[in-house]
Amino acid sequence: MNPPKKKVKFAIIGSGAITEESYLPAAETASNVVVTHLVDLDIERARDVAQCFQIPNFINDYQEIFGKVDAVVVATPPNSHAKISIDCMNNGLHVLCEKPLASSVEQAKDMIEACERTKTHLGIGMVRRLSWSAQILKKLIASNLLGNIHRFDIEEGWEFNWPLRTGHLFQSKNSRGVIEDTGPHLFDLLFWILGAENAEVKSCRDDSRGGIEANALIELAVESSSQKSTGRIELSFTRRLRNTMKFYGERGCLEAETVGANEVFFYPVGQNDEPLTLRQKDPMPKKKNEDFVLQLSNFAASVLNGTKKYIPADEAIATMSLIEECYHLRTSIVQPWEMKHLENFFGEKNDE
Amino acid sequence: MMSKNILITGATGFLGNRLAERLALGTDYNVTAMVHKFSGPGLARLARLPINLIQADLLNEESLLKAAENCHIIVHLAYGTAGDEAVKREITVSGTENILKVALKKKVRKVLHFSTAAVHGLDPKGSVIDESAPFNPGNEIYRFSKAQAEKLVWHYHKEYGLPVVIFRPPIIYGPYGAYWTARIIKEIQTGAILVNGGTGAANLVYVDNLIDAVLLAMENDAADGEAFNVVDDDRMTWGQVYEAYANMIDAHPPLRSMSVKEIEIMSKGDAPNDLGSWFVKPLLLIPQAIKTSLRSPEMRSKMMEIPWLRFMKDRMPRPTLDKMKYGENGNKTATDELPQPVRPSLPNNDLVELYSAQGRFSNNKIKKVLGYEQRIPFNEALDLIRAWLQYQRLIP
Numbered sequence: 001m002n003p004p005k006k007k008v009k010f011a012i013i014g015s016g017a018i019t020e021e022s023y024l025p026a027a028e029t030a031s032n033v034v035v036t037h038l039v040d041l042d043i044e045r046a047r048d049v050a051q052c053f054q055i056p057n058f059i060n061d062y063q064e065i066f067g068k069v070d071a072v073v074v075a076t077p078p079n080s081h082a083k084i085s086i087d088c089m090n091n092g093l094h095v096l097c098e099k100p101l102a103s104s105v106e107q108a109k110d111m112i113e114a115c116e117r118t119k120t121h122l123g124i125g126m127v128r129r130l131s132w133s134a135q136i137l138k139k140l141i142a143s144n145l146l147g148n149i150h151r152f153d154i155e156e157g158w159e160f161n162w163p164l165r166t167g168h169l170f171q172s173k174n175s176r177g178v179i180e181d182t183g184p185h186l187f188d189l190l191f192w193i194l195g196a197e198n199a200e201v202k203s204c205r206d207d208s209r210g211g212i213e214a215n216a217l218i219e220l221a222v223e224s225s226s227q228k229s230t231g232r233i234e235l236s237f238t239r240r241l242r243n244t245m246k247f248y249g250e251r252g253c254l255e256a257e258t259v260g261a262n263e264v265f266f267y268p269v270g271q272n273d274e275p276l277t278l279r280q281k282d283p284m285p286k287k288k289n290e291d292f293v294l295q296l297s298n299f300a301a302s303v304l305n306g307t308k309k310y311i312p313a314d315e316a317i318a319t320m321s322l323i324e325e326c327y328h329l330r331t332s333i334v335q336p337w338e339m340k341h342l343e344n345f346f347g348e349k350n351d352e
Numbered sequence: 353m354m355s356k357n358i359l360i361t362g363a364t365g366f367l368g369n370r371l372a373e374r375l376a377l378g379t380d381y382n383v384t385a386m387v388h389k390f391s392g393p394g395l396a397r398l399a400r401l402p403i404n405l406i407q408a409d410l411l412n413e414e415s416l417l418k419a420a421e422n423c424h425i426i427v428h429l430a431y432g433t434a435g436d437e438a439v440k441r442e443i444t445v446s447g448t449e450n451i452l453k454v455a456l457k458k459k460v461r462k463v464l465h466f467s468t469a470a471v472h473g474l475d476p477k478g479s480v481i482d483e484s485a486p487f488n489p490g491n492e493i494y495r496f497s498k499a500q501a502e503k504l505v506w507h508y509h510k511e512y513g514l515p516v517v518i519f520r521p522p523i524i525y526g527p528y529g530a531y532w533t534a535r536i537i538k539e540i541q542t543g544a545i546l547v548n549g550g551t552g553a554a555n556l557v558y559v560d561n562l563i564d565a566v567l568l569a570m571e572n573d574a575a576d577g578e579a580f581n582v583v584d585d586d587r588m589t590w591g592q593v594y595e596a597y598a599n600m601i602d603a604h605p606p607l608r609s610m611s612v613k614e615i616e617i618m619s620k621g622d623a624p625n626d627l628g629s630w631f632v633k634p635l636l637l638i639p640q641a642i643k644t645s646l647r648s649p650e651m652r653s654k655m656m657e658i659p660w661l662r663f664m665k666d667r668m669p670r671p672t673l674d675k676m677k678y679g680e681n682g683n684k685t686a687t688d689e690l691p692q693p694v695r696p697s698l699p700n701n702d703l704v705e706l707y708s709a710q711g712r713f714s715n716n717k718i719k720k721v722l723g724y725e726q727r728i729p730f731n732e733a734l735d736l737i738r739a740w741l742q743y744q745r746l747i748p
Contacts, residue, residue: 159392159393160391160392160393160395160396161391161392161393162391163391164390164391165390166390167387167390167405167407169390169399170390170395170396170399170405177396177399177400178396207400208400209373209376209377209400209401209402210376210400210401210402211398211399211400211401211402211403212399212400213400214393214396214397214399214400237393237396237397238393238396238397239743239744239745240745241745335739335740335743336735336736336739337526337527337736337737337739337740338373338527340560340728340736341374341378341560341564341727342373342374342377342378344378345377345378
């Protein structure tokens with residue numbers, strides 16, 4: 001008889017949509033994970049979700065978990081990530097933090113300093129890297145299939161339907177919109193796939209009118225050791241966009257869905273209408289949250305074995321810097337139908 | 353002048369969103385937008401604005417009292433859109449009564465209530481319909497509930513002296529209009545049918561024109577205790593409206609006229625007519641044609657010379673296109689993954705009645721009482737709509 005597999009005891013802090021929809025279902029499947037505590041300021045919510053997933057303990061103060069678990073998933077609103085994560089690391093807990101890592105680069109650096117000082121693991125939930133298509137894109141680009149890559153074009157937009165439990169994303173004075181929400185995934189994929197070392201935001205236009213932006217168009221340049229390329233990232237909470245990333249090189253274009261898929265398309269130069277399709281061999285039907293299962297399992301394995309099978313927090317610094325740059329440089333997208341009768345507010349300008 | 357606080361219910365909707373935008377960016381009003389839940393693209397659009405968002409439930413008076421704290425004006429747009437008919441009615445009727453109660457308790461200066469021109473029925477009699485036309489909502493839940501809600505508003509005005517203004521807009525159209533803008537475009541893209549050749553009267557109001565009227569009524573006491581139709585001066589027919597929308601799209605199936613009688617027969621699905629031979633039959637043949645020819649690159653290329661097929665193809669996700677061409681795992685045929693064939697859908701009974709109605713609503717009263725003037729004519733509205741449709745990627 002095999003000895004029982006060792007499991008890492010987790011607390012999940014924050015019981016909002018991402019916890020209920022992804023982390024808790026994933027934890028039920030990950031064989032080396034057991035969630036023993038669910039934490040939420042709203043204790044009734046914590047109780048309801050804990051009961052649903054048969055989590056034995058629900059509490060409203062995360063400090064009560066110190067000494068009782070090995071690791072935490074921090075899935076609270078972004079502006080609380082740094083404080084909670086640092087507190088947890090200071091008490092010896094390993095932290096898998098939902099994206100974005102923090103609300104500022106400065107906070108993120110404090111988190112990384114705490115991680116190094118306490119010799120704990122600090123991972124960032126960049127689950128998109130785990131998809132088959134993202135992995136293949138990276139390999140194909142590294143293989144120089146496209147030759148020199150000169151341009152990229154990334155779009156992700158849906159009509160926002162995430163079942164938010166609270167209005168923190170839309171109500172908090174500290175909240176930001178689609179750039180901070182979707183941007184981390186796409187900036188991270190761009191950096192990681194291209195093996196980029198530096199990036200510069202050339203322009204960022206969004207549609208915030210004093211609240212949080214629902215649409216943004218970012219132009220940027222990225223640089224790796226071997227090449228420089230420029231491109232655009234378009235994001236939306238209100239429109240269904242193409243939802244793919246395209247990389248253009250000397251020998252053609254590679255395209256894959258931003259959320260991950262079992263297909264990657266290659267458009268050889270001069271044959272843009274008829275791509276070659278690379279398809280995952282005998283793909284199993286994709287299970288809901290399977291990337292979250294892998295992410296949690298890998299993190300738990302790292303805690304057990306002292307390896308680093310997760311995306312370390314320091315890799316988020318580059319994307320966080322870009323997001324800060326976006327907000328720093330932002331100008332307004334002004335639409336004609338919106339400006340009508342509001343010319344005084346928009347100052348007679350129209351960027352479109 | 354001290355700025356005033358305004359509460360908008362139904363603020364995530366088409367009209368509420370634009371009203372919040374116009375108020376927040378173009379006036380001194382402090383806007384509180386009441387939302388039922390924290391989700392949906394309407395909320396994302398609303399949250400761009402410098403306003404307060406507050407979660408409340410029309411059926412929970414306590415939550416409404418909090419939402420209406422320090423409020424001077426309430427614009428009540430929300431009505432029941434989800435759930436079964438009883439729930440919708442409850443939200444529209446009891447929800448309105450709760451708003452009226454809260455307005456009294458909070459001594460709100462004025463409630464602007466949104467009723468609908470449809471309280472007069474979809475085909476009100478008379479060539480010109482003014483605000484004194486009789487109610488004839490029938491049993492349809494939206495019209496019936498709106499009529500009930502409006503009666504409550506009058507009751508609170510007459511019995512308790514609550515200052516109210518009632519708007520009865522007809523067809524509201526414009527950017528972000530799902531039903532009377534985006535739906536019509538989608539219909540045209542897949543084959544629209546004009547009832548009676550499109551000769552019915554289109555009683556339209558462009559969203560910004562309606563908001564102009566709301567802003568006037570907010571500021572002018574002469575509006576209190578009155579109901580207003582707000583309709584554009586353009587006297588369009590539905591045929592003209594559909595033609596104008598169709599002209600925005602490079603390629604689409606031709607608009608097709610059918611009489612009310614033909615639609616009735618077709619709806620029963622038991623009689624031959626040329627809709628079948630003109631549209632349905634050839635369109636149903638398309639999957640079969642594709643089945644035998646799509647895997648040939650030459651044929652694919654030829655098919656892409658047909659503009660509307662090219663248009664449809666450009667909008668299909670790449671994986672779907674690929675499955676059409678290559679099948680999936682070798683087990684399925686190319687047609688298994690095809691989207692539904694393009695085919696015109698028959699308008700339902702309500703739409704047939706509305707599209708064939710000849711009555712024109714009058715906007716004389718609001719012009720006379722409030723000095724209202726339409727600022728955006730149909731042609732200018734179309735330019736704005738075209739820009740929005742392109743931005744929204746609903747047209748190329």
